[in-house]
Amino acid sequence: MTKHFINHLKNSKSAKDSLGFLGASLISQFVVFISAIFVIRTLGPELRGYYSFLSIIGFFLVPIFSFGFIAGLGYFVSSKKYLPLYITKSVMWISVARGSVIVLVVIILHYLGWLGETGNKLTIWELLPVLITFPLNLIKESFHRILLSDSKYMEGNKLNVIFSVTSPLIIFLFVVVLRLEFTGVLIGIVISNIANLLFTLYFFKKVYGSLSSNPQYEKGFVKDVFGYGIKGWIGDIAVTTNNRADQLILSYFLAPVNLGLYSICGNISQLLWLIPGSIRQILFNKNAAIESDAERKTITARYHAFFMILGFILTIAAILLSPFIVPFLFGRYFLPAVKPLQIYLIGSGIYIGTMVLTKYFVGTKKIIYTSYIQLFSAIIGIITAFIFIGRFGLIGAAISSSLSYFASYILSVYYFKDIKELLRGFINLRALFLSKAPVNKVPATWEVGSEN
Numbered sequence: 001m002t003k004h005f006i007n008h009l010k011n012s013k014s015a016k017d018s019l020g021f022l023g024a025s026l027i028s029q030f031v032v033f034i035s036a037i038f039v040i041r042t043l044g045p046e047l048r049g050y051y052s053f054l055s056i057i058g059f060f061l062v063p064i065f066s067f068g069f070i071a072g073l074g075y076f077v078s079s080k081k082y083l084p085l086y087i088t089k090s091v092m093w094i095s096v097a098r099g100s101v102i103v104l105v106v107i108i109l110h111y112l113g114w115l116g117e118t119g120n121k122l123t124i125w126e127l128l129p130v131l132i133t134f135p136l137n138l139i140k141e142s143f144h145r146i147l148l149s150d151s152k153y154m155e156g157n158k159l160n161v162i163f164s165v166t167s168p169l170i171i172f173l174f175v176v177v178l179r180l181e182f183t184g185v186l187i188g189i190v191i192s193n194i195a196n197l198l199f200t201l202y203f204f205k206k207v208y209g210s211l212s213s214n215p216q217y218e219k220g221f222v223k224d225v226f227g228y229g230i231k232g233w234i235g236d237i238a239v240t241t242n243n244r245a246d247q248l249i250l251s252y253f254l255a256p257v258n259l260g261l262y263s264i265c266g267n268i269s270q271l272l273w274l275i276p277g278s279i280r281q282i283l284f285n286k287n288a289a290i291e292s293d294a295e296r297k298t299i300t301a302r303y304h305a306f307f308m309i310l311g312f313i314l315t316i317a318a319i320l321l322s323p324f325i326v327p328f329l330f331g332r333y334f335l336p337a338v339k340p341l342q343i344y345l346i347g348s349g350i351y352i353g354t355m356v357l358t359k360y361f362v363g364t365k366k367i368i369y370t371s372y373i374q375l376f377s378a379i380i381g382i383i384t385a386f387i388f389i390g391r392f393g394l395i396g397a398a399i400s401s402s403l404s405y406f407a408s409y410i411l412s413v414y415y416f417k418d419i420k421e422l423l424r425g426f427i428n429l430r431a432l433f434l435s436k437a438p439v440n441k442v443p444a445t446w447e448v449g450s451e452n
Contacts, residue, residue, distance in 0.1 A: 065101050103135075106127060140200045346402050
C-alpha cells in the first residue's frame with residue numbers, strides 16, 4: 001500500500017510541485033521562526049509592537065491600493081493570454097504608481113495624527129526609510145507572481161526561500177548581533193527589500209532571458225487585468241482585514257506593548273497555513289485549465305479533506321503545547337499571550353478550509369464569491385473586534401479573529417454548492433492511500449487536466 005502511494009507521488013508532477021512548495025515553505029519558515037525568536041526576545045514587547053506596526057502598514061495598504069491588480073495578473077498569465085515578457089514594462093509602471101500613492105497616504109495620515117496610539121508615536125523619520133522601499137517591494141511582488149502563474153515553480157520556490165530568509169537574517173544581524181534595537185529594524189527592512197527585488201529580477205531574467213520584449217505601456221493588458229481583478233478587489237482587502245484587522249484596531253486603541261504581545265499569536269497560529277499554502281497556486285493553475293466543473297470540484301474536495309484533517313491534528317497539538325511554547329521561545333514577558341494564542345489557533349485551523357475552497361472560485365472565474373466570502377468575514381471581524389477588544393483586550397482580539405475565520409469557512413462551503421462532494425472527498429482520501437493501480441496510471445487526485 002505504502003509502496004504504491006510512494007510510486008504515485010514519484011510519477012505525479014503535481015505531487016512533486018506540491019512537495020516542492022511545501023519543502024521550500026518549511027525550510028524558509030524554520031529560518032524565519034528561529035531568527036524571529038531572537039529578535040523578539042531582544043526587542044521586548046514594546047519595541048516589538050512598533051516593529052509589528054510597520055509590517056501592518058504595508059499589509060493593509062498594499063491590497064487597498066491594488067484594485068485587484070495582482071489577482072488579474074495571476075489569472076491572465078496562468079491562462080496564457082499574455083506572455084510575461086510582453087507585460088513587464090506595464091507591470092513596473094503600475095507597481096511604482098501604486099507604491100508612490102501608499103507612501104503619500106501614510107505621510108498624510110501621520111501628519112493628521114490618524115495612525116493611532118502606536119503609529120503616532122513613531123516619527124516621520126522612522127517611517128520614511130520603510131516607505132521609500134514600497135514601490136520596489138511591489139515590483140518584486142508582481143514579478144514573483146508572474147513566475148508562479150507561469151508555472152515556474154522551481155524559481156518561485158527558490159524566491160520564496162530567499163524572501164523568507166533574507167529579511168529575518170538581515171534584521172537579526174542589526175538587532176541581535178549589532179544591538180541596534182529599533183534602528184536595526186529600520187535598516188534591516190530597507191536593505192532586505194532592496195536585496196529581494198534584485199534577487200527577483202535576477203531569476204526573472206534567468207528564466208526569460210531579459211526583462212521585457214515590449215518597450216511600450218500595454219493598454220490592452222492593463223484594461224484586462226484591472227477589469228478582471230477589480231471583481232476580487234474587495235475580497236483582497238477583506239482577506240487582509242481578516243488577517244490583521246485585530247492588530248490594527250489593537251494598535252489604534254492600546255499601547256505598543258499590547259501589540260507586541262499579541263503579534264506572536266499571529267506568528268505562531270499562521271504556521272498552520274504552511275502546508276495548505278504549499279498547494280494553493282498549483283490548485284489555482286489546475287482549476288483554471290480544467291474544463292469540467294465536476295472534475296474541478298472533485299480535486300478541490302480531496303485537497304480540502306486532506307488539509308482539514310491534517311489541520312485539525314496540528315491545531316489540537318498547538319493548543320495543548322502553547323503554555324510551554326510561548327515562555328520557552330519568547331520569555332516570561334510574553335506569558336500574557338498564551339490564552340489569546342490558544343483562541344486564535346482555533347480560527348486559524350478552520351481557515352485552512354477557506355484557503356482551499358477560495359482557490360476553486362478564483363480558478364473557475366467565480367472570483368466574486370471570494371470577494372463576498374472575505375467581505376462577510378471582514379465585517380464580522382471588524383464588528384466583533386470593536387466589541388471585544390474594548391472589553392477583553394488581547395483575548396477579545398483573538399475571539400474576534402477566530403469568529404471571522406469561522407464565518408469565512410461557512411460561507412465558502414455554502415458557495416461551493418456541493419456539500420456531498422466535500423464529504424465524498426474525505427471518503428476518497430482512503431481510496432488514494434489504498435489504491436493498487438499500476439504506477440504508470442496516476443490517480444485523479446493528483447493528475448487532473450493539463451500539466452501546463
